[in-house]
Amino acid sequence: MKQQYVHERSIRVTGVQKSDIRKYLPDARISRKGRVTRIDYPMQAYGAETVLNAVSQAFDIEDISIQAPDIDTVVSHIFSREKEAYAL
Numbered sequence: 001m002k003q004q005y006v007h008e009r010s011i012r013v014t015g016v017q018k019s020d021i022r023k024y025l026p027d028a029r030i031s032r033k034g035r036v037t038r039i040d041y042p043m044q045a046y047g048a049e050t051v052l053n054a055v056s057q058a059f060d061i062e063d064i065s066i067q068a069p070d071i072d073t074v075v076s077h078i079f080s081r082e083k084e085a086y087a088l
Helices: 018-024 048-058
Strands: 003-006 010-014 029-033 036-040 063-067 075-079 084-086
Touching: 018 029, 018 036
Parallel strands: none
Antiparallel strands: 003 010, 010 036, 029 036, 063 075, 075 084
16 A cells, blocks of 8 residues: 655655656655655755655655645645545
8 A cells, every 4th residue: 555654855666666756756865765756856946846746746646635834844645545634
């Protein structure tokens, strides 16, 4: 099952390959520890909405909504028919 946790400066996911992420976020630093893949990205370069949209494409997640009063406090809820993840 694919899961993702969105933080202010990184996204942690399980169930995806580095190459899938690399297609949509070529400049992001990607590291893997066990089953968890961590994506660090420059918020100023991408912006939270761009990153989350790219991640939704890479992970085949259908709907993404963002409630963000500013770039530093990103709170999002990501839903699809098969997967459900909440931002921390």
